[in-house]
Amino acid sequence: MTETSETEQAGPDHEVVIVGAGFAGIGAGIALKRAGVDDFVLLERAGDIGGTWRDNTYPGLSVDIPSPTYSFAFEPRPTWSRLYAKGPEIKDYADHCVRKYGIMPHVRLNTTVVAARFDETGDIWRVELADGSTVTGRYLLSCQGALTTPSFPEIEGLDDFTGHTVHTAHWDHDHDLTGKRVAVIGTGATALQIIPEIAGRVARLDVYQRTPIWVYPKFDPRLPRPVQELFRRVPATQRATRFVTTTAVEVIVTGVVHHRRVEPLVKAIERRCLRHLKSQVKDPQLRAELTPRYGFGCKRPSFSNDYWRTFNRGNVDLVTTGIDRLTATGIRAVDGTEREIDTLILATGFKVFDISFPIVGREGVELTAFWKQHRRQSYEGAAVPGFPNLFLVPGPYGNIGLSWFQMIDAQIRHALRVIGEARRRGVTRAEVRQEAHDRYMNWVAHRMPGTVFLNGDCTTANSYYFDEHGDAPWQRPSSVVAARRRSRSFPLADYDYSTRVSAG
Numbered sequence: 445m446t447e448t449s450e451t452e453q454a455g456p457d458h459e460v461v462i463v464g465a466g467f468a469g470i471g472a473g474i475a476l477k478r479a480g481v482d483d484f485v486l487l488e489r490a491g492d493i494g495g496t497w498r499d500n501t502y503p504g505l506s507v508d509i510p511s512p513t514y515s516f517a518f519e520p521r522p523t524w525s526r527l528y529a530k531g532p533e534i535k536d537y538a539d540h541c542v543r544k545y546g547i548m549p550h551v552r553l554n555t556t557v558v559a560a561r562f563d564e565t566g567d568i569w570r571v572e573l574a575d576g577s578t579v580t581g582r583y584l585l586s587c588q589g590a591l592t593t594p595s596f597p598e599i600e601g602l603d604d605f606t607g608h609t610v611h612t613a614h615w616d617h618d619h620d621l622t623g624k625r626v627a628v629i630g631t632g633a634t635a636l637q638i639i640p641e642i643a644g645r646v647a648r649l650d651v652y653q654r655t656p657i658w659v660y661p662k663f664d665p666r667l668p669r670p671v672q673e674l675f676r677r678v679p680a681t682q683r684a685t686r687f688v689t690t691t692a693v694e695v696i697v698t699g700v701v702h703h704r705r706v707e708p709l710v711k712a713i714e715r716r717c718l719r720h721l722k723s724q725v726k727d728p729q730l731r732a733e734l735t736p737r738y739g740f741g742c743k744r745p746s747f748s749n750d751y752w753r754t755f756n757r758g759n760v761d762l763v764t765t766g767i768d769r770l771t772a773t774g775i776r777a778v779d780g781t782e783r784e785i786d787t788l789i790l791a792t793g794f795k796v797f798d799i800s801f802p803i804v805g806r807e808g809v810e811l812t813a814f815w816k817q818h819r820r821q822s823y824e825g826a827a828v829p830g831f832p833n834l835f836l837v838p839g840p841y842g843n844i845g846l847s848w849f850q851m852i853d854a855q856i857r858h859a860l861r862v863i864g865e866a867r868r869r870g871v872t873r874a875e876v877r878q879e880a881h882d883r884y885m886n887w888v889a890h891r892m893p894g895t896v897f898l899n900g901d902c903t904t905a906n907s908y909y910f911d912e913h914g915d916a917p918w919q920r921p922s923s924v925v926a927a928r929r930r931s932r933s934f935p936l937a938d939y940d941y942s943t944r945v946s947a948g
Contacts, residue, residue, distance in 0.1 A: 456568040460484035460863070461581030463557050463571070466495020468587035468837045470538060471516065471852040472859075473547040479860050485579065486547070487571065489556040489800075493542055496591040497535040500634075502615040504641030505531030508633055508747055509847045510689035512682060516541065516849055520682050522675030527689075528664045528747070560584055561804040562832060567872035567944050569833060582872065583863055586803070587837045590796040590918075597629060597792050601770035611790045612638060621787060623647050627775055629767070630791035631657050633746045638791060639760075640750040649760045650783055652767060652775070655743075655906045656736040660713070661720050662747035690847070694924055697845050700741035701921050703896040710896070714740045724753040733764050739900020743907040744846070796908045796918060805831035815840070820917040823881040824934055826858045832875035835859035840917035841888050845924040854931040861931075862939055871941045880938035891921035 460476060462469045465488035476484050492498050507514045511529040515521055521537055529537075542548050556574035563570050569584040594613040596602070602609075610616045612634045621642055627650040628635055636657065643649050675682040699710040717740065725731045734752060755762050765777040774784040797820070803811040809830050815821070822828050825842015826835050836842065837855045844851050866874045892898060897909065897916040909918045920927055 456566075456580040456582045458483050458485045458579070458581045460583045460585060461569060461571050461579055462486045462585045462587055463560075464488065464495065464587040464589055464592075465490075465493040465551055465553075466497075466587065466589040466592070467538060467848060468495075468589055468852050468855075469493075469585075470541055470547060471849070472585050472587055472837065472856050473550055474516075474541065474545045475856045475860055477545060477547075479864065481860075481863070484550055485581070486551045487555045487557055487573075487579065488551060488553050491553050493548075493551060493553075494535050494538045495589045496613075497531060497538060499592065499613050500531060500615070501617070502612045502634070502638055504637035506637060507531075507534055508744075509693060512686040513689045513693055513847045514849060517686070517853065519544070520675070520679065520686065522679075522682055523672050524667055526664055526666045528662065557801045559802045559804070562806060562834070564806060565944065567833065583833045583835065583859075584803075585835050585837060585859060586799065588800060590843075591794045593795045593798045593800060594790075595793050595795045596790065599629075599767055599770055604772055605770045605774075605788055606772045607786050607788060609788045609790065611792070613794070619787070621646050624786040625784060626650070626787045626789060627652060627783065627785045628789045628791050630793065631655065632791065632793055633657075633744060634793065635791035636746050636748050636751045638789065640748070640754045643754050643757055643760050647759065649757075650763050650775070650785065651755075651760065652763045653733070654766075655738075655904065656734050657743060657746055658714070658717050658736050658740045659720065659751055660717055660745060660747050662749045664747075664749070690850075690924075693846050696741070696745055697924060700896045700919065701891075701923065702894060703739070703741065703899045704894040707899075710740055710900075721752055725755060727756075730755055730762060733762055736905075738902050738905040739896050741896035742900045742902035742905035743909065793908060797911055803831065803834065805834070819913050819915060820911060821881070821885050823876040823884050823938070824858055824930065825920055826855055827862075827876040827881075827939075829876055829878045829881050832873045835862070841885075841920050843918055844920050844922070844927040850924050850928070854928050857931045858934065861934075861936060865936045865939070866941055869941050871943045873942045873944065874939045875942075876939050880935075888921060892916070895919075895921050 459481060462472050462484060465486045469486050473484060473486055490498060506528050510527050511524040515537060519541055525533060557571055558574050559572040561570045568580045568582055571579045594611050608619055622645045624646050625648045626646045628639060629652045631651065631653040639651060699706055699713060703710055721731055721734060725734060754760055765779055768776045768778045771782060774782050776782040799812055811831060820840035822836060822839035822842060825838045825840065838851050842855060844854055862874050909916045911917055
């Protein structure tokens with residue numbers, strides 16, 4: 445007679461456990477429902493859904509991808525107020541999607557995952573929670589997002605500053621900046637939005653720049669009520685708008701992933717950015733300090749019509765001297781000068797490669813430790829050998845394009861195809877084959893030399909695209925179209941399908 449473990453007798457709590465209720469998790473839940481998989485749970489550590497659009501509420505927050513593209517293709521929103529929607533509209537869109545597709549009953553808020561371990565005796569994932577309980581699932585989808593864990597600068601004396609400190613990911617709306625002496629550390633996409641917004645009401649604004657940023661002019665018209673009504677009544681017009689905006693964004697991505705082949709295109713984009721800078725900043729010395737010395741695309745491209753010209757204001761100073769330390773009352777530079785401030789704003793981004801909890805696969809191998817030892821890798825940006833029934837949204841070399849929604853669509857389709865095949869076969873385990881994984885990573889290695897990351901003098905960019913190994917595992921080195929096509933056509937035979945057989 446065959447003995448069966450208690451795990452196998454009871455079965456998992458859910459067929460699918462999703463970690464994270466940002467747009468990736470929401471998209472996964474919607475896709476599962478549309479595929480007829482209703483037994484899933486979304487675990488969210490915060491008290492609301494929405495991910496980065498829940499957490500980030502700083503002044504000037506807006507999407508940096510045209511709104512028709514930064515949304516689910518199956519759920520267009522005809523009422524965007526402008527081409528680049530403000531943050532509250534994006535959060536409202538997330539709420540709308542959750543309501544419309546009935547996702548909220550599957551969501552467990554205020555539920556922090558502290559570890560996930562694959563149970564080889566039952567082919568299930570045991571997801572351990574901060575309250576000491578465990579949730580089990582046949583499949584685990586890691587949808588934690590990239591812009592959820594704030595990154596704090598390693599600056600001596602950060603805790604010594606006695607003024608008010610705020611990270612942009614946790615904006616303090618009760619703190620009035622009016623008349624304050626303010627310093628912003630960071631000049632990435634977030635700072636680009638905040639700085640013009642607050643410059644007019646502070647007494648002085650010091651902007652500490654380590655690396656200049658490429659800024660392209662932003663075509664951001666309001667979408668008046670008649671246009672919204674047209675989108676609502678004639679959906680084809682909104683689909684056409686999405687096609688145009690997506691194509692425009694894809695042109696930029698082409699310059700990133702096919703840099704060597706389309707270098708003239710990249711140079712043309714850079715010249716347009718420099719003309720934009722010259723039109724906004726007349727002081728040649730200041731203009732030189734704001735000019736990037738690395739290739740367009742080494743860092744995430746940004747769009748703005750007022751960032752650069754903010755530095756023309758008499759109360760705004762660009763500080764390019766390195767920071768030595770924070771003092772009780774200000775910031776001391778490496779040259780010994782000190783600027784006193786009342787408020788410190790950390791626009792220092794996020795830990796984009798972080799998985800906030802250990803994921804332990806077969807034979808006790810932990811995923812982050814594995815990547816640390818063997819460099820970040822995955823099959824199609826979705827799966828890793830040794831980690832059955834786990835799908836990353838996204839994993840290394842899995843992000844595509846500049847719109848998060850393009851990635852969600854491709855990666856969730858990948859996971860659903862494999863889950864569907866396992867269901868069809870009546871098995872409990874699906875694990876990517878080592879040979880298939882190695883084939884994909886060899887393809888990545890072959891493609892990377894043609895990208896901007898190895899051709900754009902990126903060493904001075906201080907870009908989050910690069911990890912501690914010097915690799916650039918964030919972006920898949922292919923076009924959006926090719927990646928989406930691949931998610932529909934990768935061989936299902938690249939996975940091993942099996943069912944654990946109990947010992948007799």
